[in-house]
Amino acid sequence: MSTTAAPALQRGDAAFRRVAVGLFFAGFTTFALLYATQPLLPRLVEVFAVSPGTASLSVSVTTGGLALAIIPASALSERWGRRPVMVWSLAGAVVFGLAAAVAPSLWLLLVLRALEGVALAGLPAVGMAYLADEIDTGHLGGAMGLYVAGNSVGGFGGRIVVSALNDLTGSWRLALGGIAGVSAVCLLVFWLVLPPSRRFTPAPVSTGALVGEVRAHLGDPVLRRLFAVGLLLMGTFVCAYNYVAFRLLGPPFSLSDLVVGFVFVLYAVGTVTSTVAGRVSGRLGARTTVLAACGVAALGAVAMLAPVLALVIGGLALLTVGFFAGHAVASAWVGRRAEHGRAVASGMYLFSYYVGSSVGGTLGGVVFGAAGWSATVGFLVLLVAGTAIVVLPLRPPPTAAPPARGEPSSA
Template sequence: MSTSVELAHPAALRRGQPGFRPVAVGLFFAGFTTFALLYATQPLLPALVDAYGITPGTASLSISVTTAGLAVGVIPASALSERWGRRPVMVASLAAAVVFGLLAAVVPGFVPLLVLRGLEGLALAGLPAVGMAYLADEIDGAHLGGAMGLYIAGNSVGGFGGRIVVSTIADLTGSWRWALGGIALLSGVCLLVFALVLPASRRFRPRPVGVGELVASARVHLADPVMRRLYAVGLLVMGVFVCAYNYVTFVLLGPPFRLPALVVGFVFVLYAVGTATSTRAGRLADRLGARPVLLGSAGVAAVGAVAMLAPSVGVVVAGLALLTVGFFAAHTVASAWVGRRAEHGRAVASGLYLGAYYVGSSVGGTLGGVAYGLAGWPATVGFMVLLLTLAAAVVRPLRPA
């Protein structure tokens, strides 16, 4: 009797069990591909400024429209995953994003580039929220923080690996178009690995979801004060993170540092810090609780932001490293908390979190550019510290369930 029940609804996976590693590795590659494509133009912003005669803030729209497209698409993609299944939606999403990425490398004009980048973000919407929901479905709650950390570690590796590839190709060829095409091809290879490794869902059963049910599920999550605060945390810390990496390149390329473009491109290696941080932060939150880890993460990121005002390359890079540690830790813990708290409609709950997260990317990256244009780098750093202060204020009232 018990055997038939287990076959009908298998037990959630725990660390060390045979099925745990393929799930974690598959989502790692998915995270890599998502971030590599999503922020592919970030190290190319100075090149876009030169190519089209635009301001840094305008060039940053090539990132903002992509993250905005993702923010718009996460809830519809979550609904599709409830009907068609988590894995098919994720695979189709990444495949479409790779195609749009290749087209963006050859399309003429800045406006058509923005259109394709927006479509690329819309296609990528099927991955982040659905991936979080997939993990929440398949992984035991006691081990979810560590698994979510490995998934987000894939994001960080995609972040720095993708940017290094883009910077290197751009430097070797002298063409930002070749750089965009190269990262799209690499993402296609990662998509193939993801599709081969990730197992089909064991504990999820597809079911049709109507618009009314989708709206009702979203209302339930938005009515939860804890969920609202977690969504706000994602929005604020992502705004800080994108703002920092968008404009620190202009700081390092300009006076007094005047570093070579290829050297500045390698600053994205600091994403590797997030690889280790995300996994450890998830496990630390599993042991100590999410709230203290979130507060500590915001504090570490704020110290890093202030350090980036120093007139020393070493201190600026160290400050960016601290900010990166704080961001990845906060994102890991907040996203895992959302997965644990959502007893029903996990894809919608994750979609709302990712929607807020990428709205933060679009708004934070754009407003940071406005601050940079009006009063330079100190104003941008002040803007980031303000967002982190708000994040800490949002987290303070939270208590464990």
């Protein structure tokens, strides 16, 4: 239940800065832990003598666990409060991350990684709902962009830490333990900095009410399409980053693990892109911005076909720009569109988003193993084209009040 007793935060407010910093560190921790095994996939293939697709399950089961738990976690935040659920979520994820580092077998590693994903489920949807509750609508796009920027910094920072530790120590276990330790420090900062909710009062949520919210959001044709956007974009992104390491480690490039790890610095492009995308969408419109993001991502995917290192890296950078721009705008659009049950709406978007990660990453591994890199790039282009087809009929959202439910989704 929301209350308007406290004014919504705007850019320049001291509390706005605390929210931005706190959610930035939360986003960092989420992505650093969630994709910690991604740069280790070639090492897991070697150590456990499995296929790339099987090794990629160490990523897919984590995002799958998150996807399955994200809506129940969103409901818990309605009862227990946004901040407590986020803090306990990250704490549990750090514990499972440390345990995964000492797993004696691949299958136990997968179980612990799945539990890590379940623990992380309390953060993403609740963080988006927290922002939608506390931040003024006119400043929500920028705030959401900063949160997504934290995701991108966690994405490349976590992968660089893992890659460096793996290369320097030769131990994937020390690499996973190291990033879990870094995440513990980020959790402490988040706990100290993030202010309690000012515009939200926890209230019990019954199963019937939760099901009703889910049905109401699924009945909105605009939200359905936005959920599909999250699924397709994230599938594209994770597939690209899962298998580009195999491309760069093999001929004609034959780069070292450490050098390939620094490819994840391209996530820094997402830091800038996600922050700017919210503001750009205010001028060009959300639909136009997402369509442009799809075009950039597709161009980047095609460039990665070239047997030239600079073009592969440049193409991955363009794909990263397209992904973060599209995701930042679509996630903010969900927050504006949902008139009620924002945590549930955000949870449904992120359920689709992380299902896309699991399915896209796993199917990409099947394609890569069966037909190689060129077919994998074709799969990426197909996912991006599907995103554009889904977005094209949408009407641009208003910048002030959300539209009434049931408004037609096509022009």
